[in-house]
Amino acid sequence: MRELVRPVATALAMACLAASMAILSTGGALAQAKQAPPKQQAAPAKQAEPPPAQEAPVKQIALTEKQIESALAAVKEMDHPINEKLPDDGKPLDPKIVAQFEAVAKKHGFASYDDYNSVVDNVSIVMAGFDPATRKYVGPEAVIKAQIAVVQADKKMPAKDKKAVLADLNAALKSPGPAIENKGNIDLVAKYYDKLAEALGEDEE
Template sequence: MTMLSRAVRAASLSALLAGAVLAPGAALAQAKPPAAPQDRVPAGAPEPGKEIALTQVQIDGLLAAQPELAKLSGGAPDKPDPKAEEQAQGQAEAIVKRNGFASLEEFQDASDTVDAVLGGIDPETKSYVGPTPLLKKQLAAIQADKGMPAKEKAEAVKEIKEALAAGEPAKPSQGNIALVTKNYARLSAAMGGEDKK
């Protein structure tokens, strides 16, 4: 997976993670924090990155780069275009550098670290509880949802149970939890999940 596809994929996954509302029929938004070191990485998830010590400047840079990166395209997924991907890679590199990062890899490590923390923040309390309690809460909500189509419900339940079976990922550092929690409203709003509670 190229750094560009990893960055763009993380941008879209970040939107899902930050926008999760634990309600019946909700998308499997917080099913798997991508930055957590694990033996198994679900199909389609970005490759996990290393946790870094986040700074406010990096959070601000992520927020500024996110909308620009989401607009990039490396060509159609079914017909890869090396020229288009190379051009998009260069554009992505320029975007992250313009927003305070030395490289796409540094940007991705910061993004993965934020995602790992967001994957454990309860959107209702806006505090870090870890991904397992959130998955259990989401599983109960989906199982109780009478309006969800049976096939969709079975798929969602299966995915959540697989995520739970993978085990609790390593807990992010307290400093990263504090910084992401402090910026939760901004991160959530910028990534498409503005919480109005």
């Protein structure tokens, strides 16, 4: 699923997967945009801005096979027809679009769009720990370290791109993501890994 229709809680998980795609395609830009350095303020009396608020952690749930199958079915409708109508300028979603998301979620058995997002969030944090080459769960830290090694060994990636990718990966390594509370989720995601990777648009191919 595209990032625009997902809550920010799993930004790190999806960024790790996006980094894997970028690396394996030899140096595409990461999904995370670089923030420009803050401009110097002329007025010395201006107070410093407070640090950005921390994102709320994903509320982990025990996934079921039915939830994953429903999410796979729903994401196809969420991703294209509705997603194309989303604003790309950061503006709030039109209530009509939100209503469409709710309708699709309920059509596929979810109590609400938030319920659907909860399932996708939990799938995402598990997938962030899968090695895309072996389809085995190794943990997000191991995945990031492997990605760093691949980038460092890449002779074709432009130096500027390599520096940017390594900076993002090293930043992600400092906070690789939460431990998986429900170990059964790992087995479920492993069973549906290929379908989930394709549906979420995060497969390395």
